[in-house]
Amino acid sequence: MNEKTIQVPGIGEVRLVRKARSKNLRISVKSSGEVLVSIPWLLSFSRGESFLEEKRSWVIHTKLKLEKRGLKRTLLQPGELFSTRKFKYFLLPEQAGKVHVYFRNGEDSVVIAYPETASLEDPEIRAKIVMAMEGVLRYEAKRYLPVRTRQLADQLGYSINMVTVKNNRTNWGSCSNLKNINLNLHLMRLPDRLIDYILVHELVHTKIPNHGPSFKEQLRSHFPDSAELDKTIKKFRPELF
Secondary structure, eight states, X not given: OOEEEEEETTTEEEEEEEETTOOSOEXXXXXXXXXXXXXXXXXXHHHHHHHHHHTHHHHHHHHHHHHHHXXXXXXXXXXXXXXXXXXXXXXXXXXXXXXXXXXXXXXXXXXXXXXXXXXXXXXXXXXXXXXXHHHHHHHHHHHHHHHHHHHHHHHHTOOOOOEEEEOOSSOSEEEOTTOOEEXXXXXXXXXXXXXXXXXXXXXXXXXXXXXSHHHHHHHHHHOTTHHHHHHHHTTSOSOOO
């Protein structure tokens, strides 16, 4: 047997899995609250349980943090969901056999339609809706963000390599030491000035990899109100549902 499920007081259900590729004991807590203990092949389940007990406080803290984070997420309900630079997104029940997407009002609106007989509490329906919504966001982001990033790089005198768009749930953007910039597709939900600010933030990282005084000074040379913009960005989240 390579997998075992146990109930741990104060934590709940925990899966212990012995993996041939695992080199170290590792615990992960998924957004659903599920706790997984990965165990190297040659170690016993009891060793995994002991490791879990050692990390009990961290696991409980992480589960509570994820629960609070989940409560803050936008409710998935019919009507207008949000707006981007180009579209307004709507979620509407229709006489349809499956979740699908279409444009209306001269392609200014994106409609994510779902079967009117389906429940928005159904995990499978919710997953399909979110996937459809993020697909359109990705379409929009790939056609705007790389172009705008290169425009700003040329205007401000920065040299960059690749610009990619991903659905990153932890940050708005990142820059590698090879000057590759990775941008979150959810940037499209922000006002233009905030989008530009985050893009320039990553451009500055092509020259200054840290967030020290030199970085802040360089960023302020482009955006004198950078401190205020940082506060404004914290009101948004790089994910929705």
